[in-house]
Amino acid sequence: MQADRPIAPSSLSVKDLPWQIAWNRDLCTLCGRCTAVCPVHAIEPGVFRKRSLTQAAGLLEKPREEVSVFYGIRQKTDPAYACVGCAMCNMVCPNGAITPVKSDEAQKLVYHLNQGGQPRRRGGRRNAPPGILDRIKFIRISMLTDPALDAGRHEFEMRTLLGRVLPPEDTLTHVRDNGWMPPVREIYPLMIGSMSFGALSPTMWEGLVMGVSYLNEELGMPVRMCTGEGGCPPRLLRSRFLKYIILQIASGYFGWDEIIHALPEMREDPCAIEIKYGQGAKPGDGGLLMWHKVNRLIAAIRGVPQGVSLPSPPTHQTKYSIEESVAKMIQSMYMAWGFRVPVYPKISGTSTALAVLNNLTRNPFAGGLAIDGEDGGTGAAYNVSMDHMGHPIATNIRDAYLTLARLGKQNELPLIAGGGIGKTGNLAANAASLIMLGASAVQIGKYAMQAGAGCLGSEGDRCNICNIGRCPKGITSQDPRLYRRLDPEKVAERIVDIFVSFDQELKKIVAPLGRSTSLPIGMADALGIDDYHASERLNIRYVV
Amino acid sequence: MCRLFAVTSEEPLSPMRAIHALDVMREGHDGSGVGLFLSGLAGPFEDMKDAPILSGIFTEEGLKRLDRFMMEVGFVTKYKVSIRTPKITPKGMPRRNRYLIRAYEYPDSWDGVSREERDARLMSIRLQLRRMGQENNHEDMIVYSFWPDVIMIKEIGDPLTVAGHLELDRPELLSRVILAQGRQNTNYAINLYACHPFFIQGVSTMTNGENTAFVPIREFLSSRGFPGYTGYQSDSEVFTHILHYTMRLGLPLEAYKHVITPLKDEDIPKHPDAGLLTALKRSCRFLVIDGPNMVIGCLPDKTMFMVQDRKKLRPGVVGGRPGMFAFSSEICGLDAAIPDRDKSKDFQPMHLDTAIVGPGRQEVRICRQTDPLPRLH
Numbered sequence: 001m002q003a004d005r006p007i008a009p010s011s012l013s014v015k016d017l018p019w020q021i022a023w024n025r026d027l028c029t030l031c032g033r034c035t036a037v038c039p040v041h042a043i044e045p046g047v048f049r050k051r052s053l054t055q056a057a058g059l060l061e062k063p064r065e066e067v068s069v070f071y072g073i074r075q076k077t078d079p080a081y082a083c084v085g086c087a088m089c090n091m092v093c094p095n096g097a098i099t100p101v102k103s104d105e106a107q108k109l110v111y112h113l114n115q116g117g118q119p120r121r122r123g124g125r126r127n128a129p130p131g132i133l134d135r136i137k138f139i140r141i142s143m144l145t146d147p148a149l150d151a152g153r154h155e156f157e158m159r160t161l162l163g164r165v166l167p168p169e170d171t172l173t174h175v176r177d178n179g180w181m182p183p184v185r186e187i188y189p190l191m192i193g194s195m196s197f198g199a200l201s202p203t204m205w206e207g208l209v210m211g212v213s214y215l216n217e218e219l220g221m222p223v224r225m226c227t228g229e230g231g232c233p234p235r236l237l238r239s240r241f242l243k244y245i246i247l248q249i250a251s252g253y254f255g256w257d258e259i260i261h262a263l264p265e266m267r268e269d270p271c272a273i274e275i276k277y278g279q280g281a282k283p284g285d286g287g288l289l290m291w292h293k294v295n296r297l298i299a300a301i302r303g304v305p306q307g308v309s310l311p312s313p314p315t316h317q318t319k320y321s322i323e324e325s326v327a328k329m330i331q332s333m334y335m336a337w338g339f340r341v342p343v344y345p346k347i348s349g350t351s352t353a354l355a356v357l358n359n360l361t362r363n364p365f366a367g368g369l370a371i372d373g374e375d376g377g378t379g380a381a382y383n384v385s386m387d388h389m390g391h392p393i394a395t396n397i398r399d400a401y402l403t404l405a406r407l408g409k410q411n412e413l414p415l416i417a418g419g420g421i422g423k424t425g426n427l428a429a430n431a432a433s434l435i436m437l438g439a440s441a442v443q444i445g446k447y448a449m450q451a452g453a454g455c456l457g458s459e460g461d462r463c464n465i466c467n468i469g470r471c472p473k474g475i476t477s478q479d480p481r482l483y484r485r486l487d488p489e490k491v492a493e494r495i496v497d498i499f500v501s502f503d504q505e506l507k508k509i510v511a512p513l514g515r516s517t518s519l520p521i522g523m524a525d526a527l528g529i530d531d532y533h534a535s536e537r538l539n540i541r542y543v544v
Numbered sequence: 545m546c547r548l549f550a551v552t553s554e555e556p557l558s559p560m561r562a563i564h565a566l567d568v569m570r571e572g573h574d575g576s577g578v579g580l581f582l583s584g585l586a587g588p589f590e591d592m593k594d595a596p597i598l599s600g601i602f603t604e605e606g607l608k609r610l611d612r613f614m615m616e617v618g619f620v621t622k623y624k625v626s627i628r629t630p631k632i633t634p635k636g637m638p639r640r641n642r643y644l645i646r647a648y649e650y651p652d653s654w655d656g657v658s659r660e661e662r663d664a665r666l667m668s669i670r671l672q673l674r675r676m677g678q679e680n681n682h683e684d685m686i687v688y689s690f691w692p693d694v695i696m697i698k699e700i701g702d703p704l705t706v707a708g709h710l711e712l713d714r715p716e717l718l719s720r721v722i723l724a725q726g727r728q729n730t731n732y733a734i735n736l737y738a739c740h741p742f743f744i745q746g747v748s749t750m751t752n753g754e755n756t757a758f759v760p761i762r763e764f765l766s767s768r769g770f771p772g773y774t775g776y777q778s779d780s781e782v783f784t785h786i787l788h789y790t791m792r793l794g795l796p797l798e799a800y801k802h803v804i805t806p807l808k809d810e811d812i813p814k815h816p817d818a819g820l821l822t823a824l825k826r827s828c829r830f831l832v833i834d835g836p837n838m839v840i841g842c843l844p845d846k847t848m849f850m851v852q853d854r855k856k857l858r859p860g861v862v863g864g865r866p867g868m869f870a871f872s873s874e875i876c877g878l879d880a881a882i883p884d885r886d887k888s889k890d891f892q893p894m895h896l897d898t899a900i901v902g903p904g905r906q907e908v909r910i911c912r913q914t915d916p917l918p919r920l921h
Binding site: 140142149154155157159161165166167168169170171172174175176181184186405406407408409410411513514515516517518520521522523524525 | 754756757758759760763764767768769789793794795805808809819820823824826827828829830832834835836854855920
């Protein structure tokens, strides 16, 4: 900075930024790959002025000054171009000459990310350390009176149900009278949660669908994925693979014109319909697809103009109240598919979840309740929503399950847990904990991106630029130059890897507990935690 | 692991027949307790088939409370077996005041009540007595059953010692159906309500092995709105209640195994009753046991059966001759009870089998889970 330039309030030094570029002049070949790949243009080729002084021995010669220039990499300090720490520069550098380093100082950037009065928006999830799930352990190991089972040799049936299950008395009456029973799907307890076509790139979406189809058709694992609010590619709607897909309808109704028009041509029913009322990452706020990502294809599928931001309203505007909305939308969706497809609502984790649940127990058509906890991810949301709004999933699910158990409806209304499952990589352990706390199934989103496509985002506020479509891995971008980086076949392979290894780990958890023929839903006696208050709250054992 | 023995016979037998069978299987139990369920009673109870019999253990104070209570309800004692025990209690057995087996006459006010209502009232009285006995930690009343043609005895100690002490070889206890368990205790302090066999409204079962799915099953049963689904001092009590619930649903015994260990998803479509089984598996998902368990039980009509869990990790054998069949944890128990049988016809049920001996006691019928179910009524 020149001495005659004023210092603006938002003038920052590199030291003030959360990520600092460490560049090694000796190793750099000035190939330019790092500056080309940087998704936020945080670095640029720089011309550096170098002055050196030469002083010969003795006093005869005067000191000599020499000025030269050299070229290198310069980090910008404008808040709009602050490094996000994605480290793509490091990934592409042939010599390993550059890498972002997390600042050892409290960052100052956070005070300036609201230029023009626009609060920070980003993708990713709550920038917070892992929650309670990682502290839960499985303590009820079958030892003396019964041998633990063999995860490798015994037969296992780790399936779950999605849809309204009638109580045994009503079931038998309906069987005898040949009456109508609500549709129920037998599915794998780990689901891919709602990530829209639009939030994700075409290659990522294709990879997910291919992976899910392979798991179903070649490996016999009934894995299901939810579309999120962005419609569904027309060819998929008309294909036999639709049965592996849960179509989501949310308050913006994006993509539903296309879906309704495809109804007569559908060869298969979708697995289910998810009505989204809330999302864990941005509870009480609507969906958001920022204009950067609304290209021609996305606009066509969603039935909107190109290049405009697509915020969904926080609630379904056509309805007076959520109770009425749930009842009416569930009915409408059932009718659309001739009462053959289960319909269930998804809400964000909240202290009012039980009110919604109680309402659903009295609605004979509600096919389940998905609750998305505060650690859920998103493609775009206000940072304040992500970091400070919402409810942890563990107590929400536990309270919901115990409420159902008191009503005797624990088997009738499946609970689906989401939000931060596998946040630290412990996917199977987190999922099994939630199942034993009472969930019938669990949903993952961010984990599928991280493990399935190499998403770089982290809760250390790394990358997290899904919202502007500049995803350096091509996972959440609609720019062909970026999403071409992602090979859908490879994503599909990784999705298969995730589920097959998850299945192994799940067996390694349930077999020592003596469980194999049914999913241990609500088997809370198997759980322990080293926090007394958490154990009291979750009604599990306190162990130290 | 406990040892189980059950016998059904045309000729009334002494409970000692079962006690001796348990004794030869003593390697498999630690002598920490014995439980007996007797039905098809002969002797003095033969002539009072409809009179409800109260079985339990009482202190003198408990007995007084019982008499006051029963008098208030209107029950009159019809017949009783007094088991007076010698003054010196054998090692390993607690000292008790009174083992009670008492048949009652129904109150006059019960005349004309339906069978269902009568059954509900009998159960309710048993539960109330049990609650009274547990009030203020009195433990002055322990009640096992209150039902016509059923006697239950449970006590801590080695089966043979207990039987000798209580002189079970007495003519009043002759019966045609006996369920007996030799206990392998897993708790240091033994709660008699945790001892097998378990009983509810004429249905009794006893089980080998741990029930790993106990907690979700207990929660499911407790939330059925049926007052008898309570207790659960033992994880095995749920097997009795699931059987009772299966009966309440109007399902035949053959369906019990489909409730506790349903067929795999890929096998159900091959079954002739695929529609029913799919619906049953889904709606009774919380009643799936996860073994390893072997269950022996008896229905109100004296049908006796044995089922294995899906993994078949527990021993169990059934054999005998027309007129007399026994179900046993081990073949040596069977040999001790019915030596003169065709051993080549002994049968060890596997993971799909329910072995059933009907009230006629003519044969062992094997119902495989892949067989069609009897038609529902």
